[in-house]
Structures are given as structure tokens and as C-alpha cells.
Amino acid sequence: MTGRGPQDGQARDSLPIFDRLAPPPPADVVAARIDVHTGPGDIVADLFGRGGWIARSAIDRQRRAVSLESNPMTRMLAEVVLRPPDVRHLDAAFQGMAASPLRESxxxxxxxxxxxxxxxxxxxxxxxxxxxxxVDDDASIAGRMRPxxxxxxxxxxxxxxxxxxxxxAALDRDDLRRATADVGADAMRSVLLARFPIPDGAEALPRELLDLHTDRQLVALGAILERIESDLRAAPVMATLRLALLYAILPASRLGSGPGRHAALRVTSGHVRPHTATRVSERNPWLAFEDGFRLVRGFVQGLDSGPYGPIQARLGEDLRSLGEGAATTFIGLAGDEGSAAMQDGPGGYGRTTPTPKIRLALGQSPMRPNLDRLAVAYHATSWLLGAEAASRLPIHALAGPSFRRSWRAEAEIIGDALGRVGPVMARDGRAIQLVDGGSEAVIATVLGGAQAGFRLLGVHTSDHVETKTSVVELLPPGGRLPPGARTRANVSLEALPGGAGDAFIAGSSGLFTPAERFDARPFSASDAARAVTDAAVEMLCARGEPAPHERLLGQILIGLDRAGQLHRLAATMMPADATGSAGDPGPDPVESLVVLIRDELGRPTQERLTEIEPGRWWLLDREDLARTAAPLADRVEWAAFSLLSTAGPMSEATFLERMGAMFNGPDLPEDGLIRACLASYRSQRAGSDQVTTDDDLLERSQEHTELLAAIADGGHRLGMRVWLGSREQTRRFGRGTLGDLLLNGEQRPFLGSIAPAIEDLAEVDGIWYVRAKVAFMFEVEWTAMLGEPLLRRHARIPPNDALIRFLVIAPERTDLVRYKLAQSPLLRAAIESGNWHIMRSDRLRAFLAREPLDLDDLEPYLGLDPEPEDHAEQIRMFEEGPA
Ligand SMILES: [Zn+2]
Structure with a gap:
């Protein structure tokens, strides 16, 4: 035999099937959250484990971990992920299986x-x-196939x-005889059938699933399974061998299409959906098992060679055992069994150590079920783990044509799990759920938290295209809202017992009524709608710029939590196991809230909010607009420059982390902004692993003065009158000041002839004008902070046809300005209505250096795009390069 041996596999970092049944969480997000919210020795609990990945990350960081696994299959995977067996032991187990006695051989x-x-x-x-x-007719019907x-x-x-x-080769007579021989398949079939729990209404399904195999395939697969289960082995080795068999079952069936390959298993209305191939391959199950072993062995190797290195969790029997000695990890199943092991009751058998508290509940939301995933899970669980394990799945749904779970049920499952873990959480702990999916998934998680008495601290929804994971951060019951939480008036809440910061008191509804407990009042849609608008307006005022819908949603949910509305809405939900029998459960609260928020924001009579462009919201009301903060994009830019210029060289990761810590809540920037700021300010001379800046305030200030002087000179050469900003005039220039450059008649001009806003005009960096005819205004900026000049000062100088404005920016800011313009409808509107032209400072200098100076030559110097000369240069260089 010269095919690849079972030990020739390559290391791999994920397993097929689990990719779809339970994709693991983004490793970097998990690691960052564990680092921020816990210290060494703390306990991290995953309430909906997908194979122990979060526990693994926690143990790698010297924490202890509880992994309550979503289902028996992920629990089996967790055995391997948390305690990868030594590959030499695996190989020995595999060889031992191959050589184990069966009948005479x-x-x-x-x-x-x-x-x-x-x-x-x-x-x-x-x-x-x-x-x-x-296949003559239908591959799903035995007997219609010819070898x-x-x-x-x-x-x-x-x-x-x-x-x-x-x-x-063609089959000879012996081959044909063997292909259809009686190999005792009936006995094996009844043994295997007992592993499949029978779903109501899908009684034929187990037999149809076994009929996917030829008689000898079934006998062989059954023999391998018997051998795996009959020998005494360490649990991780056993789990690895079961997984190897998992990857042999479908390839060694009528769905098989070659080594390790097979068509998808589909079940609908209680039957295996017919497979319409004209040719199927009957793979030798032992070879299929070798393929599966190779794949899983590579996965085990990948675990050890991965970024975490080798990890060996030491298992305890419950949460309490993690406080008693050497155990670092408890693996259980989500639901009653897992929560029993978490209880803080009186310990039996003289156990006196107190049950340790969970510092961080971190995990992904439960996978949204569908019929395909359920069918694959039922098939795999029955084969590998048997009827008891498989009956934990919602197998009744296999009889139906499709399988969906309501958002209400989703919220209830999350609420149930959080409700069970709440009592054993540290008071300053956190629950963080990583949510895949849109608004409904986020709201289901948030409502589940509210149902369990958790408070909402934050919703970080990524606007990054690839990682659509939202992070919902919750405070356990009894915890204090941390400093930094703000009232709707944007005032910090103090954490006084029973005071405004007490997590269990909602703000009172009126000026003279005392604060009340949340559940004192029923949920009111009109109160909730008002809270939606209030929260959205406060968010936009604090942000100072339009916000994308997903950012707005996060702050709206926090506003609803602060107003007690989430808690009241959650109180209308029923306990998770009461659904179905309790009559009409009423409208789905998750969907209701989605609709309530959407309707309130877009209400025809909405006078405070507007969807300024699709998916982006802004303020309408004059009073609200008047109290907005400086635009977030400008504050982020200034913070980036300050950090780079004062903190000394640091790694890019450190920079991003420190920036991230400065901006959150309503100020959570869009993902690209911080990177765009870094790209604009970082020094090109520093190494790629170190970031710092070459920008220097003093140099930039001198540059500004010199450019204004050149502008003044240019205006005079063009035969126009010149004005320089009143504050700029006092700057030192040459032996005097910039103001000295103004001619006699220019020092006390009548700016009212240009426009009515005289005070604002006086602050414009530079103006060329011909009285009562035309004016050219220049704003010279070395940053890309356009909010102050464009949206404030010049918004007060009304546009007219004789007013032309130039925004002169440093060439290093070109891309950042471009980014900000793309993101901000306000800036784009201001540029449009104010008759602005953007110009790079180096181009303005080049224009002003022309002799003679003529305004007709200005056009090619305008804009952010590369100059034509640059193009010519690049093309020449390209042509001279190697062919
Ligand atoms: Zn031969």
C-alpha cells in the first residue's frame, strides 16, 4: 500500500461539520475580553460552549474555566480541545484498534x-x-443500483x-458475489437502530439513515464503533476516535463521492431527501476511517502548534471543585445538568471551601437552529454517542418541513442561562455575549439579559464588513453600574446605594415622584418610544456627527435599559419551558421592539431625528443641533495625534488599544476612522512595528504663518485687497508680524461689503477681495479637523455667488480628509453649499510661485487627486522599470 498512511495528515485549525454546526468565536475578541475583565485565577464561564474554545483561551491566560456545552457533540469536541491527546497515544490507539481481534482475524x-x-x-x-x-433510478432506494x-x-x-x-477494472464474479453477500447486516442494523431516538412523526428516519450504507459498509462501520466503545481509554483519546469515525460515516455511504468527500445529508418532513447522483462510490469503511483519523489527528496537532501552544486542562466535577485544588476546568452541558453543577448550595461530604464566583460569563449566543443543521446533528450524535445523547436535541422538529426558532425563544434561552449563572457571579463581574446576526439577534440577547435581571452596559456592533459580530456587555444582578455610565442628560451617574447609579432603580417618571423599582409599572409602548427618541438624540448630540444605524441601536437599547423599559418588556415574557402549553403567548417581544424602534425613528411626525442618508441618522431640531459636541471624527483625530506625539514609540496594537479605551458609548468610532487617523499621522521613517509621528505643533504653526504670508503676497500681486485673520495678524513674521503685510487701507476694512457675518469673516485665515464684487476666502488647516471651520464658522457666513472658499490642507491629510468626506453627509453638504474648493498646501505654494500670477491658471491646482505631473512621473518610472 502506498496511499497516505493514517499518520501523514497535516495540522489544521478547524474541523468540517463543526464549522457549520458550531463555528468557534473570533479568537482575538475572546482573548481581549478575558484580558480586560479578568485577572489570573479568575473564573471565566461559557454558557453556550461550541467545543471549549473560550475555556481554552481562558486557561491559556492562567484563568480557570467553566464550559457549559451547547450539545453532546460540542461537549465531545471540548474534551479534545481542552485536553488534546498526545499524538503518540493516538497512533498507538489506532494501531491497537486495527490489530484488535475480530472473529478469526x-x-x-x-x-x-x-x-x-x-x-x-x-x-x-x-x-x-x-x-x-x-444508479438506474433513485440513489435513495436500495436495490436500484448495480455495481x-x-x-x-x-x-x-x-x-x-x-x-x-x-x-x-470491471467486477469479476467474486466481486459481484461479495457486493451483495449476506454479511449479517440485519443483526448489526438492529444494534445500530437502537442508537437513534425515534422522532415523533419521523419513525422511518433512523432506518433510512442506516439504509444510506450498503450491508457490508454498515457491518464494518458498526464493528469500528463497537471497538471504539469496548476498550477502556482516556476520554480525550476516545473522543478523538469517535470524531475520526464521524468523518468516515457519510463518505462510506451512498452520499460518498470519493476519499473524505460526500454530498450533503438533507432531511425534510421526516425523510432523507433523495440524492440524485447517477453514480455513487461505495467506499471501503476502513479506508474512510483512516481518512477521518488523519483529519482529526491533524486537528489535534494543530491545537498543540497553534498560537496558544499545548494546553492541558485539569477537569473538576463542578464549579466548587475549581476552588478546592488542582482542577482548572469544568465541562458540562448547558441546561439543568450544567446549572446543577454551578449551584452554590451547602456542600456535601464535608466540603467546606466556598464556591468560587464567576468573574466573567463570556460566550457566543446559541446557534440559530435550522433543519439541515438539526439533521446533521441528529445523525452524527446518534451514531457517535447514542440515543440518550441524541434525544437531547429538538428531534421532534425532524418531522417538519422546516425548523425555525422564534426570537422570543432565543431571548428566553439566553435569559434562562443568565438567570442560572447570575447567583454565582461576582458582583463586579461581567456577562459578555458575542452575537452573530442583525438587530433581532442583538435585541434577543439584550432582552434575555433583562429577563434575568442583568443591566445593559454596552452594545458594540462592528461595522466591519467581515466580522459582523456584535458584543453585548451586561452587568450581573446586584452589580453597580460602573463610573462612566451616564444619565440621559449625559451626566455621570454616581454609584450610591439606592441612588441614581443603583442598578435596580429606574429613573423616576416625573420631577417630584421618587425613583421606583423597575417592575412597579407595566411596559408602555409610548413611554418606550419616547425613550428611543431621547436616547437617539442624546447619542447624536454627544457624538456631534451623524451615526450609522447599528451604533444608534446600541445606545437606544442602553437608553431603554436606563429608563426601565427593557426590564418591563422582558417581564412580559414567559419562562423558557412554559411556551407552547400556555396558550397564546402574544406578540414576539423581540420583533415588537425592532418594530417599535424602527417606527419611532422614522415616524412621519418625528421632528428631532432624520435619516440623513440610508442607514445614517442625524438631528433635526435647532436646539438639539446647537448643543452638539465637536464631531467625533475630529476628536478622534486630535486624540490620535496627541497620543502619537506624547506617548513615545509604541506598537500599533498598543496604539489601537489605547485609542479604543478613550472612545466608547456614544463615542464609539467607526472601525476605519482610527486606522485612517493613524495612517495620516504616523511617521513613515519609523519601523513598521513602531508607531510615532513626525508632526510637530511648532513647525506646523510656522508653516501656517509662512503660507498666510504667501497668500497675502499673492493677493497683492493679483491686484486685490487682502485680509488676514485678526488673531493671525499678531503672529511673528520676519522682523514684525503678519499684520504688517497688510497695506494701509486694508487694516481697517469694511468686511460688511463681503458678507454680513463680520465677526466670523474677521477670523477667516486669509481673504482676497474686490469690494462689492468678489471675495476669495482661505482656511489653512494642517489637520483634517473640518468641523470647526466648515460646520461652524463658515456656516454663519451665508453663501453667495461672489464668495469662493478654499480649504487648504496639508498633503499628508489628503486621505483622511477624503475618508471624512465619504463618511459625513454634513461635511459634503457644507462643501457643496459653501462653494468650497479643496486644495493641498503644496499645490497652493506652487500656484503662488507662478510668475506672472493669473487666476485663470488656478484650476489644475485644485482638488485632492494626484496632480497630472505626478502621473507623468509615475508613468516614466514605470516604463523604466524591468519589463
Ligand atoms: Zn496487479
Whole structure:
């Protein structure tokens, strides 16, 4: 045999099937949250584990971990992920299985006998890799297929005749006899059938699933499974071998299409959906098992060589055991069983150590179920773990044509799990759920939290295209809202017992009424709608610029939480297990809230908010607009420059982390902004692992003065009158000041002839004008902070046809200005209505250096795009390069 041996696999970092059933969380997000919210020794709990990944990250960071796994399959995966077996032990177990006695020979040889053949060329005795079957009618109906060809490997023929060892031939009489021989499949079938719990209304399904295999495939797979289960092995080794079998079952079935490959298993209305191939391959199950072993072995190797290095969790029997000694991890199943192990009750058997508290509940929301995923889980769980494990799945749904879970049920599942963990959480702990999906998924998580008495601290919804994960941060019952939380008037809440910061008191509804408990009043849609607008307006005022819908939603939910509305809405939900029997449960609260928020924001009579462009919201009311903060984009830019210029060289990761810590809540910037600021200000001379800036305030100030002087000179050469900003006039220039450059008649001009806003005009950096005819205004900026000049000062200078404005920016800011313009409808509108032209300072200098100076030559110097000369230069360089 010269095919790849079972030990030749490559390291890999994920497993097929689990990719779809339970995709792991983004590792960097998990690691960052563990670092921020816990210290070494603290306990991190994952309430909806998808294979122990979060626990693994926690243990890698010297924390202890609880992983309550979503289902028996992920629990089995967690055994491997948290305690990867030594590959030498795995190999020994595999070899031992192959050689284990079965009937008169060994397991591997017995299976080989079922698939025995002779080389069509040299007559040597061999084992077939697979038999090709022709499908006459329907592959799902046994008996309508004919074996037509065999594939095998003959090393003798390869050596003598050359070419590959892979051979294909028609079936001889012995092959045909073996293909349909009675191999005792009926007995094996009834043994295997007992592993499948029978779903109501889908009674035929277990048998149909077993009928996917030919008799000898079924007998062989069953024999491998018996061998895995009958030997005494360490749990991680056992789990690894079961997983290896998982990857053999479908390839060694009528859905098989080659080594390790198979068509998707589909179940609908209680039956296996027919597979419409005209040819299927009957793979030798032992080879399929070798393929599966190779794949899982590579996964185990990948765990050890991954970024975390080797990890060995030490398992305890419950939460309490994590406080008693060497145990670092508890693995359980979500639901009653797992929560029983978390309870803080009186310990039996003289256990006196107090149950340790959970500092951080961190996890992904439960996977949204669908029929395909359920079918795959039912099939795999029954085969690998048997009827008891598989009956924990919602198998009744297999009888139906589709399977969906309401958002209400989603919220209730989350609320139930959080409700169980709440009592054993540290008071200063956190619950953080990573949510995949849109507004409904976020709201379901938030409402689930409210149902369990958790308070909402933050919703960070990524606007990054690839990572659509939202992070919902919750405070456990009894915890204090941390300093930094703000009232709707944007005033910090103090954490006084029973005071405004007490997590269980909602703000009172009137000026003279005392604060009340949340549940004192029923949910009111009109109160909630008012809270939506209030929260959105406060958010936009604090942000100072339009916000994308997902950012707005996060702050609206926090506003609803602060106003007590989330808690009241959650109180209308029923306990998770009461649904179905309790009559009409009323409208889905998650969907209701989605609709309530959407309707309130877009209400025709809405006078305070507007969707300024699709998916982006801004203020309408004059009073609200008057009290907005400086635009977030400008504050982020200034913070980036300040950090770069004062903190000394640092890594890019440190920079991003420190910036992230400065801006959150309503000020959570869009993902690209911080990077755009960094790109604009970072020094090109520093190494790629160190960020710093070359920008220097003093140099920039001198540059500003010199450019204004050149502008003054240019205006005079053009025969126009010149004005320089009143504050700029006092700057030192040459032996005097900038103001000295103004001619006699220019020092006390009548600016009212240009426009009515005289005070604002006086602050414009530079103006060229011809009285009562035309004026050119220049604002010279070395930053890309356009809010002050464009949206404030010049907004007060009304536009007219004789007013032309130039925004002169440093060339290093070009891309950042471009980014801000793309993101801000306000800036774009201001540029448009104010008759602005953007110009790079180096181009303005080049224009002003022309002799003679003529305004007709200005056009090519305007804009943010590369100048034509640059193009010519680049093209020349390109042509001279290697062909
Ligand atoms: Zn041969």
C-alpha cells in the first residue's frame, strides 16, 4: 500500500461539520475580553460552549474555566480541545484498534475480507478502495443500483508496468458475489437502530439513515464503533476516535463521492431527501476511517502548534471543585445538568471551601437552529454517542418541513442561562455575549439579559464588513453600574446605594415622584418610544456627527435599559419551558421592539431625528443641533495625534488599544476612522512595528504663518485687497508680524461689503477681495479637523455667488480628509453649499510661485487627486522599470 498512511495528515485549525454546526468565536475578541475583565485565577464561564474554545483561551491566560456545552457533540469536541491527546497515544490507539481481534482475524483484516478482490492484471489478492455503482433510478432506494467497477491499488503492477498504483477494472464474479453477500447486516442494523431516538412523526428516519450504507459498509462501520466503545481509554483519546469515525460515516455511504468527500445529508418532513447522483462510490469503511483519523489527528496537532501552544486542562466535577485544588476546568452541558453543577448550595461530604464566583460569563449566543443543521446533528450524535445523547436535541422538529426558532425563544434561552449563572457571579463581574446576526439577534440577547435581571452596559456592533459580530456587555444582578455610565442628560451617574447609579432603580417618571423599582409599572409602548427618541438624540448630540444605524441601536437599547423599559418588556415574557402549553403567548417581544424602534425613528411626525442618508441618522431640531459636541471624527483625530506625539514609540496594537479605551458609548468610532487617523499621522521613517509621528505643533504653526504670508503676497500681486485673520495678524513674521503685510487701507476694512457675518469673516485665515464684487476666502488647516471651520464658522457666513472658499490642507491629510468626506453627509453638504474648493498646501505654494500670477491658471491646482505631473512621473518610472 502506498496511499497516505493514517499518520501523514497535516495540522489544521478547524474541523468540517463543526464549522457549520458550531463555528468557534473570533479568537482575538475572546482573548481581549478575558484580558480586560479578568485577572489570573479568575473564573471565566461559557454558557453556550461550541467545543471549549473560550475555556481554552481562558486557561491559556492562567484563568480557570467553566464550559457549559451547547450539545453532546460540542461537549465531545471540548474534551479534545481542552485536553488534546498526545499524538503518540493516538497512533498507538489506532494501531491497537486495527490489530484488535475480530472473529478469526483482526478488525482491519475482517473489514478487508468484506472488500477483498484480485488484481485484474496480475491476480494478486487485494482490498478494494471503492466500488462504483451505477444508479438506474433513485440513489435513495436500495436495490436500484448495480455495481459496475472497482478501484484498488496494486503496487506490483505499478512496479512492473509503471504509472500510478491506482487501478480500475470491471467486477469479476467474486466481486459481484461479495457486493451483495449476506454479511449479517440485519443483526448489526438492529444494534445500530437502537442508537437513534425515534422522532415523533419521523419513525422511518433512523432506518433510512442506516439504509444510506450498503450491508457490508454498515457491518464494518458498526464493528469500528463497537471497538471504539469496548476498550477502556482516556476520554480525550476516545473522543478523538469517535470524531475520526464521524468523518468516515457519510463518505462510506451512498452520499460518498470519493476519499473524505460526500454530498450533503438533507432531511425534510421526516425523510432523507433523495440524492440524485447517477453514480455513487461505495467506499471501503476502513479506508474512510483512516481518512477521518488523519483529519482529526491533524486537528489535534494543530491545537498543540497553534498560537496558544499545548494546553492541558485539569477537569473538576463542578464549579466548587475549581476552588478546592488542582482542577482548572469544568465541562458540562448547558441546561439543568450544567446549572446543577454551578449551584452554590451547602456542600456535601464535608466540603467546606466556598464556591468560587464567576468573574466573567463570556460566550457566543446559541446557534440559530435550522433543519439541515438539526439533521446533521441528529445523525452524527446518534451514531457517535447514542440515543440518550441524541434525544437531547429538538428531534421532534425532524418531522417538519422546516425548523425555525422564534426570537422570543432565543431571548428566553439566553435569559434562562443568565438567570442560572447570575447567583454565582461576582458582583463586579461581567456577562459578555458575542452575537452573530442583525438587530433581532442583538435585541434577543439584550432582552434575555433583562429577563434575568442583568443591566445593559454596552452594545458594540462592528461595522466591519467581515466580522459582523456584535458584543453585548451586561452587568450581573446586584452589580453597580460602573463610573462612566451616564444619565440621559449625559451626566455621570454616581454609584450610591439606592441612588441614581443603583442598578435596580429606574429613573423616576416625573420631577417630584421618587425613583421606583423597575417592575412597579407595566411596559408602555409610548413611554418606550419616547425613550428611543431621547436616547437617539442624546447619542447624536454627544457624538456631534451623524451615526450609522447599528451604533444608534446600541445606545437606544442602553437608553431603554436606563429608563426601565427593557426590564418591563422582558417581564412580559414567559419562562423558557412554559411556551407552547400556555396558550397564546402574544406578540414576539423581540420583533415588537425592532418594530417599535424602527417606527419611532422614522415616524412621519418625528421632528428631532432624520435619516440623513440610508442607514445614517442625524438631528433635526435647532436646539438639539446647537448643543452638539465637536464631531467625533475630529476628536478622534486630535486624540490620535496627541497620543502619537506624547506617548513615545509604541506598537500599533498598543496604539489601537489605547485609542479604543478613550472612545466608547456614544463615542464609539467607526472601525476605519482610527486606522485612517493613524495612517495620516504616523511617521513613515519609523519601523513598521513602531508607531510615532513626525508632526510637530511648532513647525506646523510656522508653516501656517509662512503660507498666510504667501497668500497675502499673492493677493497683492493679483491686484486685490487682502485680509488676514485678526488673531493671525499678531503672529511673528520676519522682523514684525503678519499684520504688517497688510497695506494701509486694508487694516481697517469694511468686511460688511463681503458678507454680513463680520465677526466670523474677521477670523477667516486669509481673504482676497474686490469690494462689492468678489471675495476669495482661505482656511489653512494642517489637520483634517473640518468641523470647526466648515460646520461652524463658515456656516454663519451665508453663501453667495461672489464668495469662493478654499480649504487648504496639508498633503499628508489628503486621505483622511477624503475618508471624512465619504463618511459625513454634513461635511459634503457644507462643501457643496459653501462653494468650497479643496486644495493641498503644496499645490497652493506652487500656484503662488507662478510668475506672472493669473487666476485663470488656478484650476489644475485644485482638488485632492494626484496632480497630472505626478502621473507623468509615475508613468516614466514605470516604463523604466524591468519589463
Ligand atoms: Zn496487479
Amino acid at each position: 483482526s478488525l482491519k483484516t475482517s473489514i478487508g475480507d468484506l472488500f477483498a478482490t484480485r488484481c485484474a492484471t496480475c491476480g494478486r489478492a487485494l482490498v478494494v478502495d471503492e466500488i462504483g455503482w451505477q 459496475i467497477e472497482r478501484h484498488y491499488r496494486c503496487a506490483v503492477c505499478r512496479d512492473q508496468l509503471g504509472g500510478s498504483d491506482h487501478r480500475q
